[in-house]
Amino acid sequence: MLITSPITPAKIGPLLGRVYEAAVSGHGVYADRYAETCLRAELGLDEASNLWGPLFYSETREPVFWARNIWLSPFRLEFDSIGAAASALRGIQRNWHATVFTHWRRAALIQSRLPSMSFKRHSFPWLLPDASVGAWALLDEHTLLASARCSSPFPGGVIEFEEDKNGPPSRAYLKLWEALVRCRVWPHAGERCLDAGASPGGWTWALACLGADVIAVDRALLAEQVACMPGVRFMQHNAFSLQPEDIGPIDWLFCDVICYPDRLYEWLEKWLAAGLCGNFVCTIKTQSADTRQNFGDTLRRFASLGGQIVHLYHNKHELTWLKVRQRPDE
Ligand SMILES: C[S@@+](CC[C@H](N)C(=O)[O-])C[C@H]1O[C@@H](n2cnc3c(N)ncnc32)[C@H](O)[C@@H]1O
Known part of the structure; x- marks a missing residue:
């Protein structure tokens, strides 16, 4: 041509x-x-x-x-x-x-x-x-x-953000920002969010800044300056032992728990079956060369849940599973 x-x-x-x-x-x-x-x-x-x-x-x-x-x-x-x-x-x-x-x-x-x-x-x-x-x-x-x-x-x-050096207690909020910008949608004020593996609180901080109501769950404590933000409720708990019915309807499920991907997958299956949440942003962590070798099957299982799996610019040894209701970009 x-x-x-x-x-x-x-x-x-x-x-x-x-x-x-x-x-x-x-x-x-x-x-x-x-x-x-x-x-x-x-x-x-x-x-x-x-x-x-x-x-x-x-x-x-x-x-x-x-x-x-x-x-x-x-x-x-x-x-x-x-x-x-x-x-x-x-x-x-x-x-x-x-x-x-x-x-x-x-x-x-x-x-x-x-x-x-x-x-x-x-x-x-x-x-x-x-x-x-x-x-x-x-x-x-x-x-x-x-x-x-x-x-x-x-x-x-590649996307770079103007960072906030004072508010968030970790830099993990950058990957959340990237995921939400990529999806062209983010929680509105008053929307109900579950943030699993929330501590020290970068993601919860970012969500609370949007005016969302955040249930932050972690085994470890949330940074004090985040725990006291309006709209934030902290639960010191194993996220995966919380069933969807324990939390009730939510608009967004966020998960950044360090865990075997299969553990996350099983929990997400329950949430999808319960139909109590419309939007998901979850980090899929990889842990070692062994995990990586067997990772293909795991990722195919995640892919079968719909949405998309991406390696964000701000991801390190991890991928991000995104499933949002509006305007996915691919
Ligand atoms: C990568 S950090 C999360 C960082 C957080 N998203 C932020 O923005 O600051 C992973 C967190 O998962 C938590 N975690 C690990 N296993 C957990 C479990 N079963 N339930 C809840 N939290 C867990 C750890 O305590 C740790 O705080």
Whole structure:
């Protein structure tokens, strides 16, 4: 297929598979290597099969969860000039994010000819615009790889927030913010939330700031400054021994308990069967290489619950299961 441009034509060749972008920067080398190792395992690729910098290509039809961003409809674009490359991308859509691992200067020149995007830190809540962000990367001087559609709504799968250094007692609230922005929905004032594994209280703090009524459950105590926030009720309890009927109808179930994923799955099955909650944001923790090896089956069970499983930018050795009523992004 030829894309016509006022400069010179660029030639597009669609790819059958998908491009999987590993998390290579952000939360420390160790955390990133962990996600990359998990991604390689999911794709059945060994250490030697890194194709293009942080980008893996696979035609697998199996679900893949550990990528920071998945390029859903990738194509190769052959071009003669920087202008032709930029013109071809601009002809497809407005927003493009570059992953650069070779020909840095040339990549910067192409990106400079694309419409600019804001990379400022966001305050929360922030309503994510609907416009999609594509991804592209130079492979060599005259070839690039690109995809207009990606799994993450954030450029390159990355979102940074203006952090609150005083209010929350932990930085865990950042992954909750990211999950809610990604879903484009969050608790309204007065909505009833259960926060399981709440201590020291980052998530509860974030929910109480939205004006939600929060039942915070943990075996350990909540930080005092969170426990006394309006709308917060703390229960020192094993979250998993609380049945849905003990809590009653809630709008949101949040869970960040450190536990074996199967324990969480069994508890969630009860909540889904009870029909007492509409929205779920739960962290699925991985604990060791052994767990990781057997993790595929566990994740398939979570996937069968509906919603989506994602590796958030703010996730470390964990994934996040999201099931919300309104406007899921994928
Ligand atoms: C990662 S921390 C949660 C951080 C919290 N979301 C925040 O924002 O500060 C995990 C928590 O799970 C709690 N936990 C572990 N097992 C639990 C259980 N069975 N029931 C309730 N809480 C549990 C731990 O006490 C710990 O506070």
